[in-house]
Amino acid sequence: MNFDHEPADILKRLGELRRADAPTHGGRVLSYVYDSGLAELDELAASAIRAVQPVNGLDPTTFTSVAVMEREVIEFARNLLGGDADVVGTVTTGGTESCLLAVKTARDVWRGTGSSARAGTPRLLAPVTVHAAFQKAAHYFGLELDLVPVGLDGVVAAKDVIARFGDDVAIVVVSAPSYAHAAMDPVVEVAAAAAEHGIACHVDACIGGWVLPFWEGVEPWNFTVPGVTSISADLHKFGYAPKGASVLLQRDRDRQRAQYFATTRWPGYPIVNPTILGSKSAGPLAAAWAIIQALGTSGLAELSESCARSTRALRDVIDGIEGLRVVGDPVGPLLAVASDEVVAADRRVDAHHWADQTREHGFLLQLQPSLVQSDGTILPATTHLTITPVTESVLDELSTALRSAADEVRGIPAVSAEVALAALPAEVGAALSAPDARPLSSEQAAQVLAAIGLAGASDGLPERMAPLLALIGALPAPLTERLLTELLARLVEPTS
Numbered sequence: 001m002n003f004d005h006e007p008a009d010i011l012k013r014l015g016e017l018r019r020a021d022a023p024t025h026g027g028r029v030l031s032y033v034y035d036s037g038l039a040e041l042d043e044l045a046a047s048a049i050r051a052v053q054p055v056n057g058l059d060p061t062t063f064t065s066v067a068v069m070e071r072e073v074i075e076f077a078r079n080l081l082g083g084d085a086d087v088v089g090t091v092t093t094g095g096t097e098s099c100l101l102a103v104k105t106a107r108d109v110w111r112g113t114g115s116s117a118r119a120g121t122p123r124l125l126a127p128v129t130v131h132a133a134f135q136k137a138a139h140y141f142g143l144e145l146d147l148v149p150v151g152l153d154g155v156v157a158a159k160d161v162i163a164r165f166g167d168d169v170a171i172v173v174v175s176a177p178s179y180a181h182a183a184m185d186p187v188v189e190v191a192a193a194a195a196e197h198g199i200a201c202h203v204d205a206c207i208g209g210w211v212l213p214f215w216e217g218v219e220p221w222n223f224t225v226p227g228v229t230s231i232s233a234d235l236h237k238f239g240y241a242p243k244g245a246s247v248l249l250q251r252d253r254d255r256q257r258a259q260y261f262a263t264t265r266w267p268g269y270p271i272v273n274p275t276i277l278g279s280k281s282a283g284p285l286a287a288a289w290a291i292i293q294a295l296g297t298s299g300l301a302e303l304s305e306s307c308a309r310s311t312r313a314l315r316d317v318i319d320g321i322e323g324l325r326v327v328g329d330p331v332g333p334l335l336a337v338a339s340d341e342v343v344a345a346d347r348r349v350d351a352h353h354w355a356d357q358t359r360e361h362g363f364l365l366q367l368q369p370s371l372v373q374s375d376g377t378i379l380p381a382t383t384h385l386t387i388t389p390v391t392e393s394v395l396d397e398l399s400t401a402l403r404s405a406a407d408e409v410r411g412i413p414a415v416s417a418e419v420a421l422a423a424l425p426a427e428v429g430a431a432l433s434a435p436d437a438r439p440l441s442s443e444q445a446a447q448v449l450a451a452i453g454l455a456g457a458s459d460g461l462p463e464r465m466a467p468l469l470a471l472i473g474a475l476p477a478p479l480t481e482r483l484l485t486e487l488l489a490r491l492v493e494p495t496s
């Protein structure tokens, strides 16, 4: 066959495109990527993916390797997370899918069937810090979202959650720990009360699931806790697998069967599966399976200890920086850092200016917006760091970068909402503040993006994110959501 382009040329171009990406290895990006720092693990994963490349993960009866690998991953996860023979599970394509399926299962169990079927809208109850995947789940599956305010340290009081229990609550979700603040939710109390009320209790351990088993001083949070009905734990985070792998474990076979969708009522092959996709790659499963076997619990423990050492060291570094503070008492290898309001304004370090400035020193931190809770209290803007085993290899350079960046922006006030709004071209500001309920058209949204300098964002993120985050905070959420939708949609529109 005569190809349009030579494979070598195609791969050359791909290489060029990849060079423009944020670096996935070497510890320069402190979110999104979970680098074990072990090149041989990456090689093993690549080989495993290649070995199953043509396999369709849809059908484990035709491709029996899929069933064997999934069974072995589930067994490993069940043992790691304190499950007994009553705990069963599924490998999914990621944390979001695990969370979606936990909610779908609980909704269908809540609804019941036949003469015991329940009508009405079920409720999903969780601290406001619960991962946004649960907002997505409520949206997709038609649950009312009930988000409980947390303390300024990101920790929710168990009684505030339990006080909102009711017959319409299909599921309560707690995190171990939460992504934004690394706050450990009160799993034991909430799960016990949930069991009493017959409410499903999901522990979202997407980020903690593969690292907390080896962490010191963590309150109980896994299947050893009575009342916990399901746990999500991402293999593609601290299981060090390539993206596309997570587990959802459920207690009680009968409950878990509600996760499945089955139909024989069409003229094709029977569709019977516990996950959202149809045909799918077996690659991430094979890679995760291979990595688990290579590492075993002792390897995972060793990598977790590295994360713990680096997290302690970075916490000390930040504690030592005047004007910054670590939010709450983080559990696990992640930190949220806020401006320290206790020191005088001219000694404060704005967390977002700090993140932007740290980027100048070669490290990418993640800016997190402030949030007004339903009780009117405001969770401050923070900067997020996820610490992985590779962090230890750049610890000195990173520590220096964090200190220098803070020195360089100390005393510079946060970009205020007013300033962010005032910076908008007049006509844009007027259009945005008009009480016109009509949604923006694609064209109008694009004009606003252009006016605030965000059109053609295919070159990547702006150099400075602090002004953008301030703007996000200043505009009504539905409007920001609309604008960001436009931004992302236009990113993949054909240019010619």
Ligand SMILES: *Cc1c(COP(=O)(O)O)cnc(C)c1O
Residues within 6 Å of the ligand: 094, 095, 096, 097, 099, 131, 133, 175, 177, 178, 179, 204, 205, 206, 207, 234, 246
């Ligand atoms: C990452 C994460 C998720 C969502 O997982 P994805 O793999 O990004 O879909 C859910 N919950 C928590 C706590 C997470 O950290």
